[in-house]
Amino acid sequence: MGTTSSALVMLFALFFIARLEFICSSTNSNVSCIASEREALMKIKGNLTDKANRLSSWVGKDCCTWKGVGCSNKTGHVVKLDLRNPIPAKFGHTTYYDDPIFKMNELSGQVSPSLLDLNHLHYLDLSMNNMQISNSLASLKSLRYLDLSSSISDETIPPHLGNLSRLQYLNLSYNYLPGPIPDTLGRLTSLTVLDLSSNDFNDSMSYSLCNLSSLVHIDLSYNSLSGAIPHCLGNLASLSILRLNYNQLQGPIPSEMGNMTQLTELDLHNNGFQGPFPREMGNMTQLKELDLSQNQFEGPIPSEMGNMTQLTELHLYSNAFACEIPNSMRNLCNLRVLDLSENMFAGKLSTSIGSPFGCIHNSLADLSLSFNKLSGGLPNHLGEFKKLERLIIRMNSFYGPLPSSLGRLSYLRELDTGYNQLNGSIPISLGQLSKLESLDLSNNLFVGTVFELHFAKLESLNELYLDSNSLVLNVTSQWVPPFQLQDIQLSSIKVGPQFPQWLETQKNVRDLGMSNASISVVIPDWFESIYCGIKSLDLSNNQIKGKLPICQKFKYRYIDNRWLDLSSNRFKGPLTPLPSDVYVLDLSNNHLTGVIPVSLCKVKNIAFIEFSNNQLSGRIPPCLWQLDNLVVLDLTNNSLYGEIPSSLGYPQLQSLHLRNNKFYGKLPLSLQNSTFLVTIDLGENVFIDNIPPWIGYNLTGLKFLNLQSNKFYGDIPPQLCHLQHLQLLNLAQNNITGNIPRCFGDFTSMVALDPTDTEDLHYYEENILDSMKGRELEYTKTLEFLVSMDLSNNGIVGEVPAELMDLSGLLNLNLSGNHLKGRIPNNIGNLTQLESLDLSRNKLSGPIPPSLSNLSYLSHLNMSFNNLSGRIPTGNQLQTLDNPSIYIGNDGLCGAPLNSCLDDKSSDGDHKHADESKVADETDFLWFYTGIGPGFLVGFLGVCGTLNFKKSWRYVYFQFIENNYNWISINIAIKLAQLRRMFNKGKFGG
Template identity: 75%
Template sequence: MKIKGNLTDEANRLSSWVGKDCCTWKGVGCSNKTGHVVKLDLQNPNFKMNKLRGQISPSLLDLNHLHYLDLSWNDIQISNSLGSLKSLRYLDLSCSFLTATIPHHLGNLSRLQYLNLSNNDLRGPIPDTLGRLTSLTVLDLSRNNFNDSMLYSVCNLSSLVHIDLSDTRHTGAIPHCLGNLASLSILRLNSNYLQGPIPSEMGHLTQLTELDLSYNAFEGKIPNSMRNLCNLRVLDLSNNKFTGKLSTSVGSPFGCIHNSLEDLSLFSNKLSGGLPNHLGEFKNLVRLIIGWNSFYGPLPSSLGRLSYLRVLDTGDNQLNGSIPVSLGQLSKLEYLDLSHNSFVGTVFELHFAKLNSLYELYLHSNSLVLNVTSQWVPPFQLQVIQLASIKVGPQFPQWLKTQKNVTELDMSNASISVLIPDWFESIYCSIIHLNLSNNQIKGKVPIFQKCKYRYSAYDKWLLLSSNRFEGPLTPLPSHVYFLDLSNNSLSGPITVSDDTAMMSLTFLVLSNNHLTGVIPVSLCSAKQISLIDFSNNQLSGKIPPCLGQLDQLSVLDLTNNSLYGEIPSSLGSLQFLNSLHLRNNKFYGKLPLSLHNLTDLFTIDLGENVFTDNIPPWIGYNLTNLQFLNLQSNHFYGDIPPQLCHLQNLQLLNLAQNNISGNIPRCFGNFTAMVALDSEYIFNPTDNYFVGGTYYGENILDSMKGRELEYTKTLKFLISMDLSNNGIVGEIPEELMDLSGLLNLNLSGNHLKGRIPNNIGNLTQLESLDLSQNKLSGPIPPSLSSLSYLGHLNMSFNNLSGRIPTGNQLQTLDDPSIYIGNDDGLCGAPLNSCLDDKSSDGDHKHVDESKVADETDFLWFYTGIGPGFLVGFLGVCGTLNFKESWRHAYFQFIENNYNWISVTIAIKFAQLRRKFNKGKFGR
């Protein structure tokens, strides 16, 4: 009664606790011999509701004959003196909101056989005192937060039959001593941070029936000793890093594991090799899950002998060859996944002959042809049909008529090129996810009847993109959650269903069609809408201000239309907006101040419009998550606000073709995301929109390497700054050279002066550099030659001078036009040779800087000795043979033309040396 008095019992669960005979009360058990209370079972049967709350009374400790105590699924604070209940054999405190550590005094319960502390918030380490519970047979500490590397505390509990330490944040390796627990039948260590190999001693656990090591970081090979676990029914090693071949471990023909195993899961490891034909000997196998590995070769036909098999998953491997017809004999098979392999050949009716239990079929992403007759009636009723990227067409498969329970149908990229048949509407109502995209389906978009759904309308997907649908767009259905009709030939206005009150539309993609008219105001009734993509159409009119009421909107893409007007200030209410694309329209005016509220924006693309405004400083102050900013080809004017330097996540800055003046802010060196290409990519929420097997991604046009490129899946690698064709003055800031991750730097068409920074070679990832049409002067820094990835360079129309650097990637950029217009101040390849490179015969040779230096030394050497040699030689000859008058005339000629003669002789010697070094002379 004291226990009851301390508890809050809102559901009146202890209503029977009245009178003097406590042995008749619900949850109380007494010994038939002594009458002592030996059992107290207050487990909450309702789990989430009707919890008992409060502090357990210390009088509990007076029940010193108590054998059984269950307080699970309640909110009861437990006394720290439970260790005084010396007779306790069964203790269940699971789901009891326990925190802190496991009480050390539990080690005093020497008779305890069952201990369950699972589903709490207990934290580590596991106390050594638990090692004293030598009578313990069941230990369940799962789903806690021990964060402990010590599993040794359980090694001394030789009576253990069941250990569950799953999802406890344990780290480290499996101790070898676990192999000594000879009585162990169930061992669950899944969902932790364990690593290292499986100890071979685990093969000593001959009583083991279930071993779950999934979702850890184990590595190495699966020990051969595992094949000797003759009682093992469940083996789950999925989501680890195991390597090696299956044929040498659990798939080996040796050992006895194949006689007992019922469930084998090796999903998502690094296993390789062929699948052993011996898998057909696992006669009791019910589940075989080996997807997401690197297995190759054919699928063993012996799998057709696994008469109990219900689940077969070999997806995402490198298996090849044809699919064995023997699989059609698996009459109990419910789930078949052969997707994402390299299977070839034809799939016939025989492959499904006896699959009358099948309800999920995944054949997608193989080189298969589904060839069944139009009269074929399958033996199954499928719920999931995944046939994407295999040849199903050109006809719409007739056998689908027989399928009444389909909830997911994917026949995208399946070579279908006919109209959707009328009969398909009868099975459409049951389909939750329908994907027919990337085919050649003709005709008009079908008007599907309203359905009475067994499932929530919020799950309905209708993906018909990249087909040949034409004609007017049918009214947008109110019952569809995700609608994608992009990349078709639809025309006419966008209309919305009359039933807007029930509108569940959340993702709407109509891009790349021929739609005309205005954005319908009725679309504002779709209060749940998160993504609107109307890009690449012919829409006109203004943005309806009521779009600002769509407070769940994350993406608004209106690129490449004929929309006009000012941006409604109401868009500043879209607090979850991540991505705003208005590129290539006719929008004008200023950017509304209300946009400063859009602090979640990752992308702003307003390029190719008629905006006339200063670049607002609040972009830098408020939109600190911004990664992509494109204001290209507008009428923005004034200085670049230094507040933009707060955008540390910025990867793309495009202000080209505006009327911007002033200097480039030195603080642009603060763009952290531009510092290193391999730096951590800032996660973009719009990456996570899953659309029919792919992610909806941002798309940005940016000029690089002299041409405009579209970036979609590669957008995270786009790191670019384009300030070209403005009125920017001053010098190129040295700080820009700190942006070592830049792929593109375009400062052309401005009024920049001064020298190119000497450390431009720090831009190690640079692929495109355009500094043309400025007033830059001085030499081109030699460090430019260290840019290994440079594929596009333009230095033309400046006042540059000196020798053009050579070597490395610059050797491939041999178009003279990239240096023209520098008033003959530049020399060297690919322009005219510099003066000291010219030969006497007028040839201009291209040499690198080291050779130039060598030959300069060579030239001065012979400039010194050449005339001396000639004078000495001719002097001796003249003394012996010449008349005195001739000698005087000769030496007068030498004196008057000394310099010319010296240089000419030296050049000749240099030419001879080059020819010799190039092997142009024989011996």
């Protein structure tokens, strides 16, 4: 849009210069300025602070020669005053008001009331300064041009501007003025240009603007305007430019806007407009630039769009258009830029833009169709778009081969086909695109080999993305590429086994991704010069050997947010010194040994440290706990030990993983200052402490809390109930006593997950271990859906709170191995999402509630070794859980999959069968005791005798008993159950 805007601004400038009768600072003037006006100018100067001495020329008697002052050739009156800051403060809509040079050149202070003595002023420009404007400014009746942009420091719009009846140009932009647009502006009937952009007008558009029938240019962009566009705005038939972008306007576009047949630029992007594309807009046949992007427009695009034959730019991205691209669009013979991305366009290109018919292929230079639902093959006719410079079709459903005709697009600078289903081999013709700067073929189904010919003439290439295809990069070790790449993404294609030698020729690499690239050698020494200058390096998931690369010298003095991912390789040895500007460091899943070096503490801005699954040992350097910017610390599965010091910093910490190490002691009070914590995983250590109540008071954003397998003791603090976002609580295998707090039923996120309650840790994939369905599982990508409570293997007493049954989002509930008593709550059927339930090894009594059969997702159940009685519920998912061991150890239970209940009705045939089985069972019983009696006695005496003489054997025996306790218990329980059935059936004569 910049070309049209510049031309119009130049046109307006020429217009005003032609109309104004003045000369500006002319040394040839024969007319001296009027004394009273010279005196007024001196008072204006005296009231202003001029740090840069911009008004140094304001000396002498002839004020018409002063810089910024212009006088009329005919009368000598001052008709122009231009005090605009000469240092540019903005580039587009990006401002640089804090630039010291700009601030030095600002004029500041109160504008003297003497300004009113210059009552012949036609042109006044006080822009880009810091002034308090006089309230009587509106008395300058002769003003035709007024520019107060970025100059009003008192935050009020000058009143009575509506009295400036001759005003033709008004610019109040970049003042951040509050409130509504004043209705008095509707009296400026001579106004042709109105620029109120970049303020904070926060009301509806003023209907008074509809009175300004002479307006050619309206800019109300970057405000907070709300409501709908007034229908009467369509009466401004002379309007050429209308900019309403970056507001909060809503509703449909009024059909009356189709009357604006002189419009050349219409910018409505970044609002909340809704509804269809009005057919009446097809009347805007002079329109050259149309931007409706970042709204909520929907439905089809009418064929009348084809009437806008003067269009050069059409931006419709980020809306909800759900239709095929209209065929009439191929007749837009002047269209250079077409952006339809981030919609729901469907259909095939071959019937619209890619059709060989029409004339759009003669003009189009920029085509973006990314993030839509377009499908089908890419038409070979795309090669006829001779002026095409950008082709972006990312994130669609295109399939089939890449047309070889694309190699004829000699102006092409960017080609992005990422995230489609394109297949076949990559055409060698792409190697002829000598102006190509960015090539992205990633995440498709391409197969075959990429040779040197594919890059033959790509001397302009600086971005190459071939990742996530079934490609093999096969170039010779002597190959010298014609390009110098900055971004290289070759992950998940076959590059190795050797480290690519051609990388040594690349001197400007900033991003290098070669994850899962089949590299299995030591990193060569020459790579150091590249490594030191890389901002983002990903060599993960290879088999790279040897020691970590080291950076002895820095190619760049500082790289903001450097990312190093060398995880899942075969690196060994100690941690090497790191660049001081590392932001993300992932060395997990290697064979690194030794201690964490003190030098890591010098990396002050590091935010992500991932050292999990190595062989690191020793204590953590105390200074490491003081890294204030740390967001993630993951030291899982190492051999680190020591206490966490009370000086722990980490105010920004969100994720703390210390699981499976040898840390001991208490949790430091200072951890409560890490109020952004989302995950705490301290499982499998030797922490000895009460569970601190401050976890519930201060860490209110916590979602995942794992203290499993430590030595935490005491009661569960009810303050944990304040953790409304908690969705995983694992306190298993500790020494916790007391009751389960009833307020555990208040865990909101265990009732229903909030889809908006997600934490984006950018570079880090959150992970945690949790026992579910009798197995320990690692959760990564699915962690956000894990809802689990595990309090097993503690000393918890009391009853199971009925309030726990309100946690309808729970997937896993494990209360096994405690001293819980009483009945299972009748409303257990409310846990409708439950997949795994373990209440075994407690003292629960009474019947199993029938509502248990409501749990349609239940796939793991264990209620063994309690005092439960009565009939086992049947129906639904319970029918599939038919392993008797899940109920053993409950003497009073009966029904499938255990023995039938006594009150079951039996037929005569059943009685006969029972008599026959009685004889068999008695025989089984006699054989059982005949075998077990002598065998047990001999075995017992033998073991006792051995244990008396062999201490080591005695240790092995009891170790065996401990390790196989559950197996032994289950087998004994089964035998006892058999005996009990025999007694119950009266097989021993009462």
